Amino acid sequence: MAASLGLRLKAATSTLRSGAAATLLPRTWSCRGLCSEPENDVPTSGIGRPLAKILKELNKKVPDSAIKTRVEDGFSMKYIPWHTVNRIMNLHAPEWSGEVRSVTYSPDGNTVTVAYRVTLYGTDAEIYRESTGTTSVNDKGYGDPVQKAEAMAFRRACARLGLGLHLYHEDAL
Template sequence: MNILNRTPSKSLPPQRLPANIHALSPWAEEFPPGPVRVRAFAEIMADLSRPVPPRLIRTRQQDGATIPYIPWHTINHLLDHYAPGWEGKISEIRFSNDRIYVVYALTIHASDCSVTRMATGTELLKGTDRQGKPREIAFGDPSSNAESQAFRRAAARFGLGLHLYEKGHGG
């Protein structure tokens, strides 16, 4: 079966996670213990589509607006919690005169299928100051920023943090 990037998975062995993994989670109070087995894709999607607790959401200023976002490392933890065994990779990197473009592929393995969704991220490479001299314009390096954006967007394609894009949440 290959419908919407869904391919049947071969029988996957049960996930073996440390017994104390839930105790290590910084958001153990908001989320129930994570699964210790591979679950059906619909179950994983239902969990990932739940709104993320406000305390895990950060904001940044952009063009005078306050933009909410979920940091990449929080998304990483949430995927580990709800979709153990997920995989991600940069599938493409391109450059223009002033930008880097990254395509990120995120795969979630479930008991009934494996699903891959892709998204892009971009970042300006350099800007100029008032005197026209080149300067760095972003916190961190452009390639990491573009990868982070692409990773967050790929996770949103599975529902994670998608509520932040709805009207009233700054999206």
């Protein structure tokens, strides 16, 4: 059951984490508008922490200043831009990884769906979540349809890990 949820024991990932790819992971971060501290490089809080602590940080409410609103089909929707989600992930889970799993066009060619996986690496385990994003190929907004679907899938996969999840149910609170 645990494997079906994307949870694996740390022993199974020691090769990945000790390999050359691990040396490419960032060891410092800059706030750049996400916090009130000076823009000096400071060590991240996420390196070398158990998965439960990383998830606890990701599940905190995102500041209102990071939330944007757009109107789609007459409905107002709150969301966190993908680049802000990326910065938050780098801050709280600096050893995360993400990958596009598939890009699929509908049979009629009117929509494109991207499946995306986000993996978190803790000192004791790793966990992943996947989600999809679908957009119209005729959408005239900024960016191409695949970029939009990927950004949507990325944000949703991060939400499945807790990041910004409060936006999905704040009306019920």
